[in-house]
Amino acid sequence: MPGANGNASNGTQVTFLEAIKQAMFEEMERDPAVVLIGEDVGVYGGAFKTSEGLLRRFGWERVIDTPISESAIIGAACGMSYCGLRPICEMQFIDFIVCAFNQITNFVAKGHYLWNAPAPIVVRGPSGGGVHGGPFHSANPEMYFVHTPGLKVIYPSTPYDAKGLLKAAVRDNNPVLFFEHKFLYRRIKGEVPAGDYTVPIGKAVVRRGGKHLTIISYAAMMHTSLEAAEALAREGIEAEVIDLRTLLPLDEETILNSVKKTNKCLVVHEDTRTGGIAGEIAAILFEKAFDDLDGPLMRVTSLDTPVPYAPTLEEYFLPNARKIFSAAKELARY
């Protein structure tokens, strides 16, 4: 936890949320061009307290509380970035990012292609379900933006990656959307090294080695997939588990290397089924690894419905380790 003296990381176990806070703290410390802009990010420290302490250290000019105006947040950040600043925009819940859809997809994303104007902004916020937030506080809207050339889309699963990728996002010259799965905020802890480091954008990582099939996932479902992989191992099925970390640009190489070895692929995402990243991965495998496939590409996803509120409904809606286990068993039979 960043102390008043600004010593942020000390190489200990931190929560996912703490890692994000450290990344912002250290980047603002490193570069006065970095500012934070969003709703209730200042005095209150953010709805999830991810920016707690930042106002106290960096002041009103760099930690900017805004009206409830997502388009104004993104628009103003874009304008700031044209003057060389590197704003971090917080969406109080990532669900509200769609209120700024036009600013992001038409203004920010197209500027470099059309008129050579880089917009180094980061848009970050809490996403995902499993915490009974209901239909408007649980969304996984990443694929709206994966379909938008000009953006980068990051969705990490560990504190180490969250910190390193957020720092990389702040330093990137392109607009980067950074999804923080709120289920992980306080439930996941991990090692974060002392000192500055970044994690490269656009690189997936193999979380668990295996030879019988490949499970591709990201964010909270990464942990669920690992849980399923443990259960599969007890039945003699060794699943290789890949954490995408970045959805745009997608790391095709890591995906292809694994599937060419295991010859079977299961994609797990918490996003709804139709138009999820699984469809894109299927297309890549058909184009580039068709002869290597010994079974159909399978997917375990949320249902094609809004995220329901009641625990019984939401649990039915979401993927879980049991669903992944069953699908993987079926795939392994090919």
Place this chain on the structure above:
Amino acid sequence: MKKELTRQQYLDLYYYMRLNRGVEDMMVKLFRQNKIVGGLYSSLGQEAISVGTAYALEKKDWLAPMIRNIGALLVKGVRPRDVFMQHMAKYDSPTKGKDGTSHFGDLDNLHIVSPISMLGDLIPVMTGVAMAGRYLGQKIVAMTWIGDGGSSTGVFHEGLNFAAVQKAPFVLILENNLWAYSTPVRKQVPLENLADRAKAYGIDSYIVDGNDVVAVYSTAKEAVERARMGEGPILIEAKSFRRMGHAQHDPAEYVPKEMRAYWQARDPITLYEKFLSSEKLLDAKSKKEIEEEINTLLAKEREFAENSPLPPAELAETGVYCTGDDCHKIRVKWERPIEEVTPPRSSVEAVWTVPGFGSGQGSGGANAPIHFGDTQPAGTKRAEAGKHTAKVAAKVAPKKTVKAASASSSRKAGR
């Protein structure tokens, strides 16, 4: 029109209005020769707004044009060839053929932000530019334009409200040309004066005759300097008329004939020529010289544009992402000590203060909340603003404003 500017300033305004019209006349010819790839939007009759407002900016200031602000671009230093090539989708155009019309910008030198077709989006973007300029100590002003139709968008509200809350050095020109495509302003906004929208944001506004270039310039100049001094954003409604259709394809038969005739008789360039000659600032000889200068320039610029090739097809696949420092070295121009915004000097006590709390009239001076209609500090401010803007009205009100009376009353109610 009153004589307050230097001779050179008067002639500059004339030159740029003529250049604006000359560039657009030339593009109509190119359009008829099928040399313009997409649509062509005209600012015929509105040149005084683009030119007069942009002329109020300094070189370091930023602007973002809308579709009918070619004149503002020319004033800011864009070459006519760039405007031609944008419309002709040429490889040498600022966007290399990737976009057309006024959709281009220049971050490094001219400080121009490119618009997109979705109206209103520039308002928060230019608010951000203004905030960044203030943060970096650059003392800049950011300016953009919006139409009567564009003022109906949600992002107009979000942007102007945020600018007002931030007291950003931002000037918004609300170009009321009475028509949004085929829809008359009455069906866009249920207000006589669109400047009244400013009241909702607690910011000052002006109303100006958009066909009187001196009035437009004087008003914009005052607004720009007030914004630069930290008075917050200012809205200027410039009343005018869209003489052509929405674009070249649109004959605008929905516009009543008498309305068109009224405004045709109030052509901003003709009006200004009369003023200049009555003030002995322009005679037939110097007018001819200016015309010849512009004609020669535009012939040369057109030739350059026509000779530029279309972009190579493979260009379509390039440039989606900035690849890093080799592509763009993003620099920050600090014009204040960085120490002011870095710890320890940046550190503050993270608490809200509520100025005036407990000092409302109903409190009897004791600790009591401020009630509605009982906010003394704001009341004081209102009186001051009224005084100030009344003076403004006397100074910049043109002789023949469309609504001179409501203009001054609007200013009084500006806060």
